[in-house]
Every structure is written in C-alpha cells, then in structure tokens.
Amino acid sequence: MTPEQATEIYEHLIEEMEKNGFGDITRQVFTRQQERYESPDGRQERFSPRRILFDYMDDSINILEQMSGHHYQKVLSRLNENLVEGYISEIEVELNDESIYPLQELPSYVELINELKSIRSELSESRNN
Amino acid sequence: MALTPADVSWIKTRITSIISANSTAAPASIRRILPLKDLQGKLYEAWVLGEMIQQLSVNEKYSIHLINSGTYRLKQKGTEIKRNYPYFKVFDSKNTLIGEIFTDTEFSSLSHVRLRGAPWLGPSFHELDIVLFSPGKSGRPSFRNVLIAVECKATTIHKSTFREVLGFRRELGLLSHLNPTGFTSWPASTIASDPPSVHLFYSTDRGILKYTANAAHFGIIVNHLPM
Numbered sequence: 001m002t003p004e005q006a007t008e009i010y011e012h013l014i015e016e017m018e019k020n021g022f023g024d025i026t027r028q029v030f031t032r033q034q035e036r037y038e039s040p041d042g043r044q045e046r047f048s049p050r051r052i053l054f055d056y057m058d059d060s061i062n063i064l065e066q067m068s069g070h071h072y073q074k075v076l077s078r079l080n081e082n083l084v085e086g087y088i089s090e091i092e093v094e095l096n097d098e099s100i101y102p103l104q105e106l107p108s109y110v111e112l113i114n115e116l117k118s119i120r121s122e123l124s125e126s127r128n129n
Numbered sequence: 130m131a132l133t134p135a136d137v138s139w140i141k142t143r144i145t146s147i148i149s150a151n152s153t154a155a156p157a158s159i160r161r162i163l164p165l166k167d168l169q170g171k172l173y174e175a176w177v178l179g180e181m182i183q184q185l186s187v188n189e190k191y192s193i194h195l196i197n198s199g200t201y202r203l204k205q206k207g208t209e210i211k212r213n214y215p216y217f218k219v220f221d222s223k224n225t226l227i228g229e230i231f232t233d234t235e236f237s238s239l240s241h242v243r244l245r246g247a248p249w250l251g252p253s254f255h256e257l258d259i260v261l262f263s264p265g266k267s268g269r270p271s272f273r274n275v276l277i278a279v280e281c282k283a284t285t286i287h288k289s290t291f292r293e294v295l296g297f298r299r300e301l302g303l304l305s306h307l308n309p310t311g312f313t314s315w316p317a318s319t320i321a322s323d324p325p326s327v328h329l330f331y332s333t334d335r336g337i338l339k340y341t342a343n344a345a346h347f348g349i350i351v352n353h354l355p356m
Contacts (some may be wrong), residue, residue: 016148021155028285053254067169068332071356078179082186095205107154115147
C-alpha cells in the first residue's frame with residue numbers, strides 16, 4: 001500500500017463513518033490520538049499515512065467493541081453469578097418520559113467489527129511500497 | 130503484495146457497504162428520547178455493577194442479596210432512593226447488614242450540607258451511577274452515608290472528564306490523610322478522604338490509566354475495565 005493509497009482509504013473510511021451516523025466514533029478516535037501522542041511540549045508527532053490509517057482502524061474497532069449490544073448476555077450472567085439471593089432476568093432503562101428500553105434491543109456491531117478487522121488484516125499484509 | 134487501483138476500489142466498496150448496512154444502528158440514531166450512545170453507556174453501567182458485586186463477594190467475602198428480583202431497571206436520570214425498584218443488600222460474614230447498593234441515585238452534596246439553610250436546588254445533590262450507602266437510608270442521603278461511589282464511562286476520556294471527576298470527589302469529601310474505609314482490601318483499605326468514602330471511576334478507554342497516580346492522591350481509584 002502506497003502512502004497515497006493509505007490516505008485515500010483513510011479519508012473514505014472517515015467520510016463513510018460520518019455519513020452513516022458513526023461520526024462520534026471518529027471524534028473519539030481523534031481524542032484518543034490527541035491524548036496518546038501529545039508530547040510534553042504540546043506538539044503532536046508526525047506519522048506515516050499507513051500508521052495513521054491503522055491507528056484509526058484499531059481505535060474505531062476498539063470503540064465499537066465497547067459499544068456493541070452483543071455483550072448483553074455476558075453482562076446478565078455476570079450480574080447473577082455472585083448473588084446469594086435473587087435473580088435478574090433482564091435489564092432495562094426507564095427513560096425520562098417513563099417509557100422503557102430493554103437493553104437486549106441494543107444493536108450488535110459484530111458484523112461491522114469483523115469486516116473492519118478483515119480489511120485491516122488484508123491491508124497490513126499488503127507490501128509497503 | 131502491493132495494492133492495485135482495483136484492490137483499493139474493492140476495499141472502498143466493502144467499507145461503504147458494511148458501514149451503510151449498519152447506519153440505522155449507528156450511535157447517532159435516536160431510540161425514543163435517548164440517543165443510542167447513552168443507552169450503550171447503560172449496558173456498561175450494568176457491567177460495572179456486576180464487577181462490583183463480584184469484588185465484594187470474592188475479596189470482602191460479603192453476601193449480596195437482590196431485593197425485588199426479576200427485571201433490573203436502570204434510570205435515564207438519577208432519582209432519590211426508590212425501594213420499590215431492585216437494589217442490593219450487602220451482608221458481612223457475621224450476617225450484619227453493612228450497606229445497600231442502588232443505581233442512578235442521588236446524594237446530598239458536601240457543599241449543600243455546609244451551606245446550612247441553603248435552598249434545595251440542582252447543585253444541592255448529584256447523581257451516582259452506582260452507590261453503596263450505609264444501611265437504612267431514604268431520599269437523597271448525605272455524602273456522609275456514601276461508602277462507595279461509582280462512576281462509569283463507556284466512552285473516550287478527555288482531560289476535561291478527569292477534571293469533572295475531581296469536582297465530583299470534592300462533593301463527596303475533603304482531602305485528608307489516609308483514613309480506614311472499613312473494607313479489607315477491595316476497593317481499598319484506606320483512602321485520602323474525610324469521610325472515607327471510596328470513589329471509583331471505571332472506563333472502557335485505556336487512556337484513563339495515565340491519571341491513576343493523580344487520581345489516587347485525591348482518593349479516587351481509576352479502573353480500565355473493558356466489556
């Protein structure tokens with residue numbers, strides 16, 4: 001992958017994320033990178049386009065994994081495993097208008113995460129021209 | 130292998146296809162009156178609640194009893210103690226009730242208690258995601274009744290988030306020498322706070338760890354806990 005190709009894919013990825021309601025992920029990635037790479041004098045170091053693309057993909061995947069609803073059963077099991085008395089059958093949120101949102105309905109991002117991981121893996125195997 | 134222009138085009142097509150296929154499930158989409166990303170934060174709150182129950186059971190040998198079994202209901206916005214909602218009673222090895230765990234519940238702030246006779250307004254109380262109060266409390270208990278205060282953030286940590294946590298700590302107690310908490314080891318046996326409440330801050334972002342030492346100085350324990 002040439003630096004120009006890395007930049008082209010990176011910009012396309014950001015544009016698609018923004019266009020489809022995932023812009024907050026990009027903003028979180030930028031915050032993480034700012035916090036991580038800020039040198040003591042406040043200047044950010046400069047990286048290759050390839051590294052910028054891979055860092056963006058790695059952070060996006062990590063953030064999506066932490067927001068995905070596929071953890072629901074695991075959360076429910078963990079809540080119950082140490083209770084001496086009582087049992088939690090489901091978890092819901094009472095909203096301000098007193099309506100109820102069952103957390104079981106949270107969307108899973110597993111397919112999105114897996115496809116991004118697959119693309120990331122293929123790109124990292126491509127030769128660095 | 131180097132990428133050809135056709136390879137790049139194919140990768141871009143795959144990116145467009147998978148992201149657009151998930152657009153209705155994006156964090157920016159609104160579910161009823163709450164943005165989806167806030168609901169995703171509630172799942173993390175439940176995960177941290179499970180962690181707290183496990184740590185108290187395993188490390189402190191406490192027995193945790195769920196009151197009002199069945200559906201566990203979290204709240205979008207904090208309220209006073211509601212005993213008709215599910216909550217937990219925490220017993221020690223001698224079967225003495227040492228505290229009660231509530232979620233999305235408010236406490237009366239240190240500043241409000243010190244401003245004797247001040248009107249009861251928004252700044253008089255703050256919401257905790259998870260709280261262990263000393264037993265038998267009602268309404269919005271005083272900061273003096275907080276044994277463990279827990280905040281959960283399933284999002285990226287900004288420096289301003291840490292400043293917010295510091296402000297929260299100030300409403301729970303004053304900086305002091307190390308005081309015994311009453312716990313053997315978890316979450317801490319001593320804490321730099323008077324009263325000696327333990328303030329726990331959980332995040333899915335590893336970046337929180339760089340604040341560990343500064344937070345500990347003020348009696349805050351930060352934890353990186355992914356789901």
